[in-house]
Amino acid sequence: MSQEQTGANVPHKGRLILIPNTLDFGCIGPSQEGGSMPDLREVIPMGALTAAARLRHWVAENAKTTRAFLKRVGEVCPLATPMQEQDIQVLPRPPKGGGAKATREDEQAVQALLKPALQGHDVGLISEAGLPGVADPGAAVVLAAHRAGITVVPLSGPSSLVLALAASGLHGQSFAFVGYLPVDSSQRAQRIRELELISRKAYQTQLVIETPYRNTALWQSLVQHLQPQTLLSVSCGITLGSGWTRTNTVSRWRQEKLEIPDNIPAVFSWLAA
16 A cells, blocks of 8 residues: 555645734824834734744735734744744735636646645735735635645634724625726726615625725715715724724715825725615
């Protein structure tokens, strides 16, 4: 009987651990200027932090932000592996627009990132912010892990989408995250009207995000093209000391001026009457 048949020298597979990141991108909010970095324990459970401190192998959306995260983790829980010995592999960037199907080469590149897990080591998956795999290209790694028979372990942490929905007061039992809207103004207006129609027919909250420097442009489009009675909410800087959420009808928003920072992530949501 061969070694392969007996299972000899075949390592037990490691796990893919989904490690939550903060929503502050390692920054200090406007109301915290001159202050210290927010304590990780205020937004991420200790169980997730201790799990992160034990890991050596990582699949990351961004290596720089992952190192910054690990530095903050080390201030709370000593790292089992020194920073200079951390193995951080960067997830290949998906095609812009998010609609293109992954090529065979893309799939092979993702599978290669799981080699340490196949050799018996736990691997951490981490996004730049929030939960990996949610509004995040890390989902491709999670799917590859399932296909390879690797156990996937998600850990609790902040999700800007869920927190924004909870704080909005909009319908939380039926909602859809639709990502980014078109940059072109006419295409964006058409998409907004399409999503508002879906919201009205299905009584479903719609959530979108935008690159922070385009926050104001998106907000202006929403106020302009949504119907007056539609409820519109924006959450900005969630979990920062300066964070806020405001919800009102579009007709009321048209009578007010809202200033949204161009350097802090925001989530926009609406529910058509």
